[in-house]
Amino acid sequence: MVSIKDIARAAHVSHSTVSRALRNSPLVNSETSAIIRKIADEQGYTVSAVGRSLVTRRTNTIGVVVTSIANPFVGEIVNGIEEVALAHDYSLFLATCHADPVREVRAVRSFQERRVDGILVNSSRVGALYLPLLEEMRVPILLINNQHPGEFVHSVSIDNLNAGRVAARHLAELGHKRIGYLGNRFGLQADMERFSGYRQILEEADIGFQPELVAHGDGRPEGGMSAMERLLALPEPPTAVFCYNDMEAIGALRAIREHGLTVPGDVSVVGLDDLFLASYTDPPLTTIQQPKHQMGRLAAEILLQLLSGEKPDSHVTLVGKLIVRQTTAPPPAGRRT
Amino acid sequence: MVSIKDIARAAHVSHSTVSRALRNSPLVNSETSAIIRKIADEQGYTVSAVGRSLVTRRTNTIGVVVTSIANPFVGEIVNGIEEVALAHDYSLFLATCHADPVREVRAVRSFQERRVDGILVNSSRVGALYLPLLEEMRVPILLINNQHPGEFVHSVSIDNLNAGRVAARHLAELGHKRIGYLGNRFGLQADMERFSGYRQILEEADIGFQPELVAHGDGRPEGGMSAMERLLALPEPPTAVFCYNDMEAIGALRAIREHGLTVPGDVSVVGLDDLFLASYTDPPLTTIQQPKHQMGRLAAEILLQLLSGEKPDSHVTLVGKLIVRQTTAPPPAGRRT
DNA sequence: AGACCATCTGCAAACGTGTTCAGAATAACT
DNA sequence: AGTTATTCTGAACACGTTTGCAGATGGTCT
Structure with missing residues (x-):
């Protein structure tokens, strides 16, 4: 060489x-x-970047740890990150942890050895346990969509409360009175916030919160399906459901169809995420779009600002946008009480 | 520090x-x-990995360049790569090129500066143009699902010919006589090979190749939809179609539905890729599974073998597996001629 | 001519680590 | 006691780059 x-x-x-x-x-x-x-x-x-790094004490790299890169949701985020990293001549180290704390710790250690200039973490299930580890490192760390954003120094996340409100308001404005919530049973903070927004709207619209209209899935289609089945088995099932995410919404669609009902004729469905998939369900899914790409871009930009000594806002939240497709409509004529 | x-x-x-x-x-x-x-x-x-790398002349990193990490297909591959990389204490540099040659060249140059030990490229549209650039580098390069695998030293790819044969044979065995092919109009090698396999089976099964049953999409649902519409407009439309990939198959499903026909009652559909989506179409899609994860693993393993001085096989091909779901059935009773 | 300045170049040190080689210290023999 | 073998440690160099400092060269001014 x-x-x-x-x-x-x-x-x-x-x-x-x-x-x-x-x-x-x-x-x-x-x-x-x-x-x-x-x-x-x-x-x-x-x-040779390695020779240079030795003397400049900067590697122009940033470490990205995600749960699974095969998840299209995180793929979009990483895409956004990579875009601004490339524009600033930074390279990305990628590590996946599959929600396994051991792997996550290992990934962060590896980043530390490699002397990355900064770290981005996107793994919503990692709690405050790892805070000490992360803080022990001497580089700025920014968390994306984390479970406990408040505890960390810097974070970028979606405004879950607002998302819940927007979704529920959309259904309320269509005239629904029995609006269900298909939550996530793992007690994620995101779930609680979305639920709060949903509940707020119910109160504000004088519909009132009906606990029996809440069921919990596992964040996957299967879980959404069985949760929806529970709601459909009620004496007076909901005429609309807001789902924790698109995956559960897909399961809900299937459950409704197998129950002999139609969407949105009998039941309206709203998802959350706006995965690529959402455009291609039958019918196409009304959902709240998470600005995934922008989230990645913003995270990288903030990190770069930190690296150049600036002091950007600590916690940035982005608002999701309602995408109305074809799974929402007014409730069936006979049930507009 | x-x-x-x-x-x-x-x-x-x-x-x-x-x-x-x-x-x-x-x-x-x-x-x-x-x-x-x-x-x-x-x-x-x-x-400090950088201090160590300077003297050992190895960085224990491998560079991965893909078209877009947001594509779940490549996400799965990268997942596989990361898995074996982690197991061998290698870290991954990730770069996306979005099928843009300029970006691809830039990514590879960046890898070169960073002195990665090896490079994995997954960007099927990059032709032989970049061969000199890649070969100028002093590190082993392995291509995944590349357009012209033969021209490069090492590659891992799916056996497209076999995939085409398996799909077509499945339809022929169900009794179909008019089997269409929804190809990709960009003239990719993968498309030609899949088409060849399809055609071979038609000849072998004494069905004979009928050119009017071939239409071309763009690899996306929209393209698949319009291509399928052209086939449905024929005086005697096909009773089954084999699609270049799952995306086109999704478009085909929609076209068939909008045409007032049912799947698989009137038309059978076979996709290729087995995206996550494929399980959640309506009805769930019969398709050829590409062993994405395994492909990533294998690619990484071969690269590591190269790095440790072994001489593994130059070109490895993997065979896809037929996943029968619910979009294929015997042709309608009236059309079994 | 001498003083001064502007412009360019080289020396040397530093960054953090691995590794060869020689030598010190100790132990085990004859 | 003297020799040899064994075990451990440190000095020194190397890897490829950046950078402060000093010095060289040539030009301009008094």
């Missing part, structure tokens, strides 16, 4: 001069600079 | 001894070794 010294020898200058020439330093004569660059080109020289 | 020299000073030994102690070298006395490790622990020392 050709180094700076090799081309110094070839150009009959010192390696310092080569270093300066390649970095366009005004200190070096433009002619010699041109010669040096030409030789470097011919020899196929590329600067 | 605490370095090896700091703990050497604290332990009253030389930094060489510290280096050895932390790497469990048998050369150092076990008692002093214990003392050193204790001090290192107290000071929160973590070895």
